[in-house]
Amino acid sequence: MNLEDIYRLLRSGHVQSQSIIDTVPEPLLVLDKDLCVQTASRSFCTTFNVSRDETIGQHLYDLGNRQWDIPELRRLLDEVVPKSTAVIDYEVEHDFPGIGRRTMLVSAHRLFHPDTTNHSLLLSIVDATERRRGEAEKDVLLGELRHRMKNMLALVQALARQTTAAGRSGEEYRDAFLGRFNALMEGHDAAYTQEGKADLQQVLARTLEPYSEGQAGVHIDLGPPIPLGPKPIMSLSLILHELATNALKYGALSVPSGQVRVHWHVDEASPPSLRLVWQESGGPRVAPPATSGFGTQLIEFAVASELGGRVEQNYASTGLVVEIVLPLASVS
Amino acid sequence: MRTVLIVEDEFLIAIDLKLLLERFGWSVFGPAATIVEALKLLDVELPAVALLDVTLKDGAVTPVAEALRARNVPFVVASAYDRPELVGGDVLIGAPNVGKPTEQRRLLATLEQLVSC
Numbered sequence: 001m002n003l004e005d006i007y008r009l010l011r012s013g014h015v016q017s018q019s020i021i022d023t024v025p026e027p028l029l030v031l032d033k034d035l036c037v038q039t040a041s042r043s044f045c046t047t048f049n050v051s052r053d054e055t056i057g058q059h060l061y062d063l064g065n066r067q068w069d070i071p072e073l074r075r076l077l078d079e080v081v082p083k084s085t086a087v088i089d090y091e092v093e094h095d096f097p098g099i100g101r102r103t104m105l106v107s108a109h110r111l112f113h114p115d116t117t118n119h120s121l122l123l124s125i126v127d128a129t130e131r132r133r134g135e136a137e138k139d140v141l142l143g144e145l146r147h148r149m150k151n152m153l154a155l156v157q158a159l160a161r162q163t164t165a166a167g168r169s170g171e172e173y174r175d176a177f178l179g180r181f182n183a184l185m186e187g188h189d190a191a192y193t194q195e196g197k198a199d200l201q202q203v204l205a206r207t208l209e210p211y212s213e214g215q216a217g218v219h220i221d222l223g224p225p226i227p228l229g230p231k232p233i234m235s236l237s238l239i240l241h242e243l244a245t246n247a248l249k250y251g252a253l254s255v256p257s258g259q260v261r262v263h264w265h266v267d268e269a270s271p272p273s274l275r276l277v278w279q280e281s282g283g284p285r286v287a288p289p290a291t292s293g294f295g296t297q298l299i300e301f302a303v304a305s306e307l308g309g310r311v312e313q314n315y316a317s318t319g320l321v322v323e324i325v326l327p328l329a330s331v332s
Numbered sequence: 333m334r335t336v337l338i339v340e341d342e343f344l345i346a347i348d349l350k351l352l353l354e355r356f357g358w359s360v361f362g363p364a365a366t367i368v369e370a371l372k373l374l375d376v377e378l379p380a381v382a383l384l385d386v387t388l389k390d391g392a393v394t395p396v397a398e399a400l401r402a403r404n405v406p407f408v409v410a411s412a413y414d415r416p417e418l419v420g421g422d423v424l425i426g427a428p429n430v431g432k433p434t435e436q437r438r439l440l441a442t443l444e445q446l447v448s449c
Contacts, residue, residue, distance in 0.1 A: 150412035150432055151342065157433040158348030235343070297347050305365045306343045 026124045030111065033119035035060045035077060047127065049098050060123075070094050073106065081108050081121065091128075103132045155184060162294040179245055180238070183207065187237030191230035198233050200226035200276075200331075204262055207240040211248070216256055216282075218244065221263035226274060232331040235302040242295040243278050243322060252283030252319050272328040273309070280319035288315050307331065334447055337379040338363040339370045339396055340410070341388045349383065349410070349434070356440055365389055370396045374403070380447045382407040383439075385432075386420045397423040406446040410434050 001009075018039070021028055027044035029037055040055040050064050060077075061069040072092045080087050089105040096102055105128045111120040163177040186206060190198045204220050211218045228236070244253070244260075252258030264276040280286075289296065299322075303311040309326035336358050340346040346363035353360055361379050364370035366389050374396075382400050384393045384407050400407050401423060409416045409424055412432040417424040428446075430439045 147412045154412070154433040155342070155344050158344045161436070162348055162351055238344070294347065294351060297351070298344070301343045301347050305346070305363075 024124075026126050029060070029123040029125070031060055031121045031123060035121075037063070038120060044125070047099075047125075048096065065097060067094075067096050076106065076108065077121075085110050089126075102127055102129045104128065152188075156181065159184065164293065176245075180241060183237050183241035184234070187234040190237065191233040198228050200228055200236075200264065200274075203228060203233055203236055204240065207237050208244060208262070211244050211253060211260070216259055217253065218260040218262060221261060223264040224266055226264070226266075226328075227332055229332050232307060232326075235306045239299050239302050239324070242299055246295060247280055247283070247320070250284075251286055252280035255283055258283035258319075266328060267325075274326045274328050274331060276324045276326070278320075278322040278324075280321070283319050285317065286315050286320050288313070333359050334443075335359045335361060335377075335379040335381075336443060337361040337370065337373060337382040337405075339365075339382065339388065339393060340385040341365040342385070345385075345432070345434075349439075352436060352439070353383075353443075358443070367391060367393065367395050371399055374399055374405075378403055378405055381405065381443055383430075383443070384409050384427075386411040386413060386416045386424070392420045394421045394423055397421075397427070408439075408442050408446060410439070 021030075021039060022042040024041060025043055027047045028039075028041035029044055030039040032038050036059050037056050040050075040052055042052075044050075045052055045055065048064060048067075055063060061074075070092055072090075072094075076087060076090050076092075080090070086107070086109045088107045090107070092104045092106050094102060094104065105126040107124045107126075109122045109124075111118050111122050113120075159180045160177055163173060163180060165173045168176070187203075190203060190206065201220070201222060205212075208218045208220065212220070247253040247258075247260055252260055258280065259282050261279045261281070262277070263279075264274060267273045267275055292300075300311055303309045303324055303326070307326045308330045309324060311325075312323045314321040314323070334357065336353055338346060338349050338353070338360055340349060340363050343365070346365065350360045350363055361373050361377065362370070364373055368390060370388075370393075382396075382405055384397060386393050386409060397407060397420065407427055409420075409427050409429045410432050411419075411429055413419055413429075416427075416429055428442050430442050
């Protein structure tokens, strides 16, 4: 083997190791013991917009207008690295001229060398800005989800706490609570899983379906299509459930011959309003309740505060008539 | 008479808090679902204490909290947020948060404590 062969061999070995370094997607630097750059990878040069010539031989902190002279990085290299063989994913946040504020994960490894005690360092720099931003967005989303979940639990708590327990058996309490709970859940399903698709007629049919069997029961007269927004769907589901359970306990649905007619129309006044009528007949004589319980307050409050409308309950001799008048704009 | 202003825009929770506090002898102002409503109620009569949700239909409860602070009415926050001040501003710092869902004993004890001092 002559000198030229040896040179060629060495050269191809060098070229290969350089091309390995240049193929690694993460920016890499090899530093000597004084933190001067021995090798810079192609990815380092393109990521930080520098040429290899102006990089090699320079002190790390002198590179590119001292953009790497960062206190956090200095601490890593001066204090942490000398005491350990490797530091992985040390986070450095910094404003880099040209590429802006970035979060870099810096890893430092002492260069592996079988023969000598080598003090060179292999520094890899991973741009984690996008990943960190994604993680931060995910945190915000999770926080929002947690907040909504706690709100939903508070709604369930309200139903559990306000459903009457006094004078009832455990079973009766459970059934009354679960009835409201189901109305809440079904309202939530209709409001949020098929957003934008629910219409007043669908909400009525779905909520009143258990009471609509046979000749007696609840009959829905079709009115004009009224698309409903999520919150009004939730409120109306709860309101209708209260009306139906009351009818079942005290009103028209408490006897086999009793009937409820539900109908609605739009008053084309300015502003237009929706008039929803719940009309009971064929039941026992009804009288206004002595005290207004949670159910009554729920209806009144939902209509007034949530939907901006008003409700009239008329205890007629023929049966209870409830008229709910809502501004059309507030239900969509 | 122990009076409390409830500011809460979720109607089920608002009725729950109202009925709960009335059951324990409180006289309830509101519930107000909006900043505008709450401020209107404060112009009529000042409560001994207020119970505030953080996000209302017309924005964060901050102006209500500021109005209460200006009139020396103590307030309690009932929020699902761990740090309500991040949403409602610095005026909420130091106000007790009874949480949401709201545990009955904690709510009653906190209100009692605020009106007795």
